[in-house]
Amino acid sequence: MELNQLWQSALAELEIQISRPNFLTWLKNSQLIKKDEDGRAVIGLANSFAKEWVENKYHKIVFEVLRSLDETIKKIEYTVLVEQKEAFKESLNKKAESFRQSSLPELKIDPESGLHPKHSLDSFVVGSSNELAYAAALAVVKNVGKKYNPLFVYGGTGLGKTHLIQAAGNEIKNRYKNKIKVKYVPSEKFVNDVVWAIRNKRMEDIKNKYRNIDVLIIDDIQFIGGKERSEEEFFHTFNVLHENNKQIIISSDRPPAAIPTLEERLRSRFEGGMIADITYPDYEMRFAIIKTKLQEKNVALSDEICELIANKVQRNIRELEGILNKIIFYQEVKNIEPTLKVIEEIINNIVQQSSKNITSNQIVKAVADFYEITVNDLIDRSRKKGVVEPRQITAFLLRDLINMSYPDIGEKIGKRDHTTAIYAYEKISQEINKNQKLNQKIILIKESIYKN
């Protein structure tokens, strides 16, 4: 008979012989842990009080009941189960704090796996820009180590790479009830570990630490490039894990081929699994993300406001969250729903913070560089094919980023009429919500502007 079955039938009999309160107090959550060949049975009890009690008071009946079910049992030992984790039932007074009181960030991280529990697959909004990566992550969760190994996810900052790979880790942990050991490390931490180990001559520790896990998740792998010892150590770890069918999940801000300092042998290994990219979210997805975030924070905002935010904030989801936080703050403090004008102000404040030092020349130059044309081509009066789109984008950005007046914009893009500028701005504004490619181009141009 199986241990569990045997114990369940024993408990059923014991329940008849012992009063209900006593049964609940002492034998609840007990387990038959093992049964040796020589007839020794070990029973695990919920706490040391229960162990003392059962050992001293119920030993005889427990023994008799077990014997009647299984004659091979000759001896019983008792022990305390260690798994119980719950704190005291009688909880102390819990104070409610304002949600704006920040908590110490790292405390939420599970020390064993390094995963943050807030990242879950449920809260990951899926759209056209990330569905491939999402599907690959799901497949990995279902077939750990077998389907796509390694899984390589790449995409720009603030688009949800870390969210996705951590969520995959959390899902694996929960689904397999901790039977699969998951470890999440930012590559920076990996490098630090290696440096520490070299200095302290403890390379063995590193080998043990990283090779005894079932799922290794490395975030921002691009930082490992060029650090030779770390790359080498990672290479060996990678091989050991991969050979043993352990799952490896990697994220980066660019595809393996575009990490310049990465050694060839590592690159070819990364490319041997599944490579999935996450691109910029389109309007619908941004809208969905706002809705999800609001639900998480348990706050309601009107659709009109959400639309406005989704429209205005395109660059990155992290920034979007920052703006949402501000709006919620406003709502909490003033106790009224903010008007569209206020929202616009809030968004502009944030955008302006980053665009404070941008000049019109910088924008023109960034667009020209992006399309690989000269600045003169762009601001020329020519109607050459291929400069129309860049010119319209320039007009759009001049208006959007530094709020230049239409006549000035017209002046800037080749001494044109202000109506041309208005037309260009409005055309692009509408287009970016429909045309994903164009939207991405603009985002890339903006990124290059902000970088300088």
Place this chain on the structure above:
Amino acid sequence: MKIIILKNNLKVGLEAISRVVGENTNTTLPILKNFLIETIDNKIKLSATNLELAITSFIPGKVVEKGGLTIPFNIFNSIINNLQTERINLEVKDNNLIIKTDNYQAKIQGTKKEEFPIIPQINKNKLFFKIPISLFKKSLLSLAPAAQISEIRPELNGILFNFQLNFLKLVATDSFRLAEKNITNNQFESDLKQGFKVIIPLKTTQEIIRIFKEDENKLDVYFDQNQVFLKTENLEIISRLINGEFPDYQAIIPQSFETEIILKKEEVINALKLTGSFTDKLNEIKIIIKEKAKNIEIQSSNQTIGENQYLIPAKIKGQPLEIVFNWRFLLEGIKTLDSEDVFIGLNGDNKPALIKSPADISYFYILMPIKSA
């Protein structure tokens, strides 16, 4: 059983076990509302448990006849508290306890002592150390502000005992703040050959603080895998430990600061209390640190009351800063320091602040600010 006991001695013993039995929420087993009184050699032993922790206190008394019985705690306790006479006679007859003084007599129904849970023992050869009670209590008290039930990882609502051969680190956190106390090995005795980490439930540490009196000299502490046992001559606590891993908090401790201020402790406490009275439920106060200034400004406002500002002389180093805190959290951290001056280290308005005595490296308190808009 037949004993004669002085009321004050009995009161001390009952007080020690009162919380465990009096606030017991385990209702499945009625006998847990009882405590056990029995004679041990020439002493009287009182025990109570909620099956998570057990407290035993030994009190002096004259033992005429040996024995023991369990009796409902609340009724017995209120009788003893209301008695006027000094000497009390206690006698057990057929599972009844008879209380007798010169002018009062009562009979309480008890349950025989065999029904009472057996209090677990700990192998006394295992993991042992000895520490002065005053130091131990003071250390636990200094962690008290951060030792609150937190929503994050609620299974870990305990104090970390990180025991290494050359130090003992005690750590508590409620996720908004974190406090660490470091006790060096010249302050305790131990026969430990290797370090270990355990988490002691908050409820147990509260009882430790409450029941051990400072006149008792040293505390013996034993650990095994599941339990901690603390004892003095007259008191014993055994409690289970929390099996779990304490969060890795090292990364939170700021190593350097963009802004450093040093202030007089009394002055800050006063300022916080005063400005604190202007705040609403959110308890928000703002600290304004200006470059090259000789003062910092603490201000608070309330839509229905008004606003106020308080200037405190301070030594300021580094970047100017405006930062918002929950003044109660700040005050609690500062109050636990026993120096004249207070050091506060800051890194911008959304990173944790570190509070300590300027000269003391054995203790620090980390506090998260309130998000400013």
